Amino acid sequence: MPYLKVLTGKILQLVLVLWAVVTILFLLFRLMPGNPMAAYIEPAFTLEQQEQLMAQFGLDRPLWEQYFIYLGNLLQGELGQSFRYREAVSERILDLLPNTLVLTFTSLIIAYAFGVLAGAYLAWRHGKTVEAIGIPAVLVTRAMPEFWLGMVMLAVFSFWLGWFPAGGTRSPGMEFGSQFELYTSGEFFRHLALPALTLAIYSQGLPLLLMRSNMLEVMKEDFVTMAKIKGLSGWTVVIRHAARNALLPVMTSFAIAVGYQLQGNVVVESVFSWPGLGRELVSAVSAADYPLAQGAFLLIAVVVILMNLIADLLYAFLDPRIRHA
Amino acid sequence: MTEALLSVRDLRVSYKLSHGSLDAVDGASFEVPQGSIVGLVGESGCGKSTAARALTRVIADNAAITGGQIVFDGRDIARIPERNMNALRWREIAFVPQSAMNSLDPVYTVESQLNEVLRKRGGMGRSDARKRCEELFELVGIETSRLKDYPHHFSGGMRQRVAIAIALALKPKLVIADEPVTALDVIVQRQILDQLRDLQQQLGLSVILVTHDISVVAYICDRTVVMYAGRVSEEGPVKAVLRQPAHPYSMGLKNAFPDLQSSASGVLTPIEGAPPSLAEPPPGCRFAPRCPFAAELCRQTAPLSEEVSPGHAAACHRASEAGVLRSQAALPQTWMVPA
Amino acid sequence: MRNATAEKSHVTIAAKAIGAFRHVFQRLRLPLRDPFAVAGLCIYLLFALTAICANVIAPYPATEILFNPDFTLAADLRPGENGFLLGTTSLGRDIFSQIVYGTRSALLIGLTAAVIVALIGSIVGVVAGYFGGWVDTLLMRLADIAFGIPFLPFVIVLAAFLEPSIWNVVFAMALVLWRDTARVIRSQVLTLRTRGYVDAARVCGSSDLKILLRHIAPNIMPLAFLYGSIAIGWAILTEASISFLGFGDPESISWGYMLQDAFANQALGKQAYYWFLPPGICIILIVSAGFFITRGYEQILFPKLGR
Numbered sequence: 001m002p003y004l005k006v007l008t009g010k011i012l013q014l015v016l017v018l019w020a021v022v023t024i025l026f027l028l029f030r031l032m033p034g035n036p037m038a039a040y041i042e043p044a045f046t047l048e049q050q051e052q053l054m055a056q057f058g059l060d061r062p063l064w065e066q067y068f069i070y071l072g073n074l075l076q077g078e079l080g081q082s083f084r085y086r087e088a089v090s091e092r093i094l095d096l097l098p099n100t101l102v103l104t105f106t107s108l109i110i111a112y113a114f115g116v117l118a119g120a121y122l123a124w125r126h127g128k129t130v131e132a133i134g135i136p137a138v139l140v141t142r143a144m145p146e147f148w149l150g151m152v153m154l155a156v157f158s159f160w161l162g163w164f165p166a167g168g169t170r171s172p173g174m175e176f177g178s179q180f181e182l183y184t185s186g187e188f189f190r191h192l193a194l195p196a197l198t199l200a201i202y203s204q205g206l207p208l209l210l211m212r213s214n215m216l217e218v219m220k221e222d223f224v225t226m227a228k229i230k231g232l233s234g235w236t237v238v239i240r241h242a243a244r245n246a247l248l249p250v251m252t253s254f255a256i257a258v259g260y261q262l263q264g265n266v267v268v269e270s271v272f273s274w275p276g277l278g279r280e281l282v283s284a285v286s287a288a289d290y291p292l293a294q295g296a297f298l299l300i301a302v303v304v305i306l307m308n309l310i311a312d313l314l315y316a317f318l319d320p321r322i323r324h325a
Numbered sequence: 326m327t328e329a330l331l332s333v334r335d336l337r338v339s340y341k342l343s344h345g346s347l348d349a350v351d352g353a354s355f356e357v358p359q360g361s362i363v364g365l366v367g368e369s370g371c372g373k374s375t376a377a378r379a380l381t382r383v384i385a386d387n388a389a390i391t392g393g394q395i396v397f398d399g400r401d402i403a404r405i406p407e408r409n410m411n412a413l414r415w416r417e418i419a420f421v422p423q424s425a426m427n428s429l430d431p432v433y434t435v436e437s438q439l440n441e442v443l444r445k446r447g448g449m450g451r452s453d454a455r456k457r458c459e460e461l462f463e464l465v466g467i468e469t470s471r472l473k474d475y476p477h478h479f480s481g482g483m484r485q486r487v488a489i490a491i492a493l494a495l496k497p498k499l500v501i502a503d504e505p506v507t508a509l510d511v512i513v514q515r516q517i518l519d520q521l522r523d524l525q526q527q528l529g530l531s532v533i534l535v536t537h538d539i540s541v542v543a544y545i546c547d548r549t550v551v552m553y554a555g556r557v558s559e560e561g562p563v564k565a566v567l568r569q570p571a572h573p574y575s576m577g578l579k580n581a582f583p584d585l586q587s588s589a590s591g592v593l594t595p596i597e598g599a600p601p602s603l604a605e606p607p608p609g610c611r612f613a614p615r616c617p618f619a620a621e622l623c624r625q626t627a628p629l630s631e632e633v634s635p636g637h638a639a640a641c642h643r644a645s646e647a648g649v650l651r652s653q654a655a656l657p658q659t660w661m662v663p664a
Numbered sequence: 665m666r667n668a669t670a671e672k673s674h675v676t677i678a679a680k681a682i683g684a685f686r687h688v689f690q691r692l693r694l695p696l697r698d699p700f701a702v703a704g705l706c707i708y709l710l711f712a713l714t715a716i717c718a719n720v721i722a723p724y725p726a727t728e729i730l731f732n733p734d735f736t737l738a739a740d741l742r743p744g745e746n747g748f749l750l751g752t753t754s755l756g757r758d759i760f761s762q763i764v765y766g767t768r769s770a771l772l773i774g775l776t777a778a779v780i781v782a783l784i785g786s787i788v789g790v791v792a793g794y795f796g797g798w799v800d801t802l803l804m805r806l807a808d809i810a811f812g813i814p815f816l817p818f819v820i821v822l823a824a825f826l827e828p829s830i831w832n833v834v835f836a837m838a839l840v841l842w843r844d845t846a847r848v849i850r851s852q853v854l855t856l857r858t859r860g861y862v863d864a865a866r867v868c869g870s871s872d873l874k875i876l877l878r879h880i881a882p883n884i885m886p887l888a889f890l891y892g893s894i895a896i897g898w899a900i901l902t903e904a905s906i907s908f909l910g911f912g913d914p915e916s917i918s919w920g921y922m923l924q925d926a927f928a929n930q931a932l933g934k935q936a937y938y939w940f941l942p943p944g945i946c947i948i949l950i951v952s953a954g955f956f957i958t959r960g961y962e963q964i965l966f967p968k969l970g971r
Binding site for chain 3: 013016017018020021024025028135136139140142143144145146147148151152154155158159160259262263264266267270271278281282285286288290293296297300301304305308
């Protein structure tokens with residue numbers, strides 16, 4: 001089965017890339033100017049803690065030994081202790097991951113829902129003024145710095161109109177029984193609205209343009225013309241036949257979009273004080289909290305690499321040559 | 326004599342180009358009597374496909390019907406509002422495309438595509454539609470178990486039968502088949518053509534068969550309409566046009582096609598030259614540059630269609646001399662002199 | 665006698681230079697028919713001129729703290745007050761001057777990054793596509809790794825160790841962002857290789873270098889130029905993000921830095937639109953200009969997507 005071969009190949013690729021990124025991170029933090037132990041140990045730690053960390057990460061051993069200890073620790077999920085929070089890095093970043101994921105997926109779903117419909121519409125109205133204005137408008141949305149858009153949204157909808165809160169995931173003082181309770185509360189959605197919308201506005205350009213160009217190709221196909229000759233309604237022709245065929249490649253792009261979106265997350269989380277991985281990375285780096293910075297970066301990279309794999313697999317899966325072999 | 330089901334008069338279809346326009350069909354007139362199979366034949370670029378598609382009023386974005394009438398069932402449908410035309414589509418006028426592979430949506434089953442027309446255009450309920458699907462498949466000779474298959478599961482010939490089944494779904498009066506067998510191998514061609522003829526007799530359909538292959542016309546058509554450079558050069562019963570052509574172009578075609586049934590030595594004599602560019606057509610008769618019998622009048626004035634015998638007409642100034650010209654045309658030497 | 669010969673050689677050199685320039689210009693096939701592309705080129709030109717003549721256009725140095733006639737700090741002034749075209753920051757700096765000087769860092773970083781990314785990407789793509797074999801595999805694995813590195817987080821992590829400087833972004837881009845260009849150029853080279861004239865040149869005994877320079881390079885130039893233009897926008901947006909997050913160079917005033925300044929000084933709450941709108945609009949203009957120009961290219965290079 002050729003698909004199995006493709007799958008194995010892709011997984012090997014994933015392992016390779018993960019290993020490379022992990023190694024790069026290792027070298028970055030150990031070889032950069034300054035005290036190599038600074039990657040894990042801060043003078044503010046007690047002597048006991050320092051010794052424990054030194055043993056755990058082999059900081060007094062030669063570099064190559066440290067490397068293997070590092071890899072071993074990683075596989076066990078051991079990432080050191082945060083300088084500022086005095087808690088395990090792995091715990092902290094896993095706590096933050098859901099917030100980032102919720103923001104990413106919510107905004108992407110909005111972006112894709114809008115992008116696909118708008119792209120199909122623009123393809124239908126090919127050659128008319130709507131298209132001539134629409135496309136440059138979409139390009140402009142891709143030219144905006146996401147954080148600036150966030151600032152404008154805040155200025156208008158939060159500070160001026162007062163419709164939405166200015167940041168965070170909840171108002172100060174509000175308590176929730178569990179993470180799940182928080183996510184399903186109206187309060188959360190009020191806080192999620194602006195950041196998700198900001199990211200969505202920036203991201204919708206890709207699915208929109210992709211859908212439009214696919215639609216234009218599909219609309220030229222004979223079966224679309226046949227649908228018109230059969231006298232089927234505009235809706236049936238455009239949606240049931242053209243859009244259905246044009247949608248496939250757009251869906252595979254969703255996985256890659258997650259990877260790119262995570263970068264936008266970094267700045268938007270900062271503008272809206274959204275407690276996610278991106279914001280944590282920024283504050284960790286600013287405060288020279290190296291273990292936490294490493295951990296946050298690593299988790300983001302893992303998600304990106306995983307999404308790339310999923311995108312590749314989806315693409316291969318939908319390729320008729322492989323599917324119908 | 327009953328009124329013809331379809332009467333095309335002086336049809337003009339123009340394409341808008343980046344520089345100027347082009348008349349792919351420039352004053353074509355022909356008739357399709359009730360219950361007959363009419364072969365619309367001509368070489369590539371003569372306008373036959375454009376004319377056929379114009380009858381459905383679904384043509385390219387940069388094309389438009391710029392003149393003439395299309396009288397269907399007593400009504401000129403060339404310029405009626407889109408809504409009214411759409412009511413006719415598939416219910417009265419159906420279409421069988423050239424390549425069924427490209428004309429069937431790859432992501433839906435054939436049953437789903439049949440149901441689409443039966444229910445959305447025919448207003449049938451679910452169970453009625455189901456019965457009709459089975460009926461149609463039986464009609465075209467495909468096992469009903471294959472209704473749930475996707476288009477790419479069928480062979481070329483079977484796909485063409487599926488396309489025919491879909492075309493007949495709503496019991497149309499007129500079926501336009503655009504090169505329905507061109508993409509198939511010879512044996513399958515014969516099967517499909519036989520099928521078409523049987524169906525036509527069984528259901529009393531009127532069929533327009535567009536093709537560039539005269540042998541197809543000879544095989545199943547009752548009447549034929551020969552097109553050249555956007556105009557109709559000859560029209561009449563198949564036997565008359567093929568055995569006693571009245572237009573020099575038809576005479577030349579006779580020599581240019583191998584006849585599987587005749588045992589003659591079979592020297593093929595092509596017609597030298599090529600059809601004129603439709604962007605800048607010559608004045609007068611469009612065949613004149615290639616015609617061995619062209620006179621000065623031919624080059625100046627376009628000929629009108631003249632009846633040479635009942636139901637048989639040719640657009641030639643020298644149509645009355647057809648008998649004499651035919652004997653000359655039978656000689657290969659006639660065609661070797663460049664006009 | 666000697667003067668005449670010298671003059672003649674000057675003329676021929678000049679003529680050859682103009683000829684070469686025109687040849688390169690034609691190779692680039694600038695998209696001049698699309699109105700948006702033309703608008704894009706004009707915007708680039710406008711910003712370039714502003715950057716060059718910044719000293720003349722800007723009334724004040726970007727970092728100078730200014731005072732009112734009555735010796736109070738000229739802080740948070742609205743547009744038009746005391747002659748400040750776009751008002752002043754909370755620290756008393758002229759916003760308009762900052763905008764004008766901002767063009768310099770934007771263009772500097774944009775163009776440098778674009779050239780480097782296009783150059784590295786093209787070289788990698790050409791070498792991988794042309795030589796194939798293990799070289800190709802190695803380079804494409806490197807590209808895979810580059811794709812696995814999330815770009816903005818990477819720049820932030822680098823900022824932890826490097827001195828704050830606008831060149832950090834360029835450095836990071838050079839390390840990571842050549843990946844898209846490399847892949848696309850590689851597949852272009854692969855298509856070119858299947859065309860007869862490369863094999864024909866080989867049979868004639870042309871060296872690889874000669875083939876690369878004479879046959880391959882000119883054919884990939886438009887594509888490299890296209891990806892370079894996209895890279896300009898990316899660089900400017902990334903620099904803005906980095907400065908906004910506080911990792912930028914506080915000495916050189918960039919538009920991103922202005923936005924960070926505005927945000928940190930509660931410009932949003934103060935409704936100081938004159939402070940945070942202009943820098944954003946400038947970024948949008950220059951990045952859109954890049955997109956419009958590349959769109960014009962798309963029509964030329966990939967006409968099947970056309971109207």
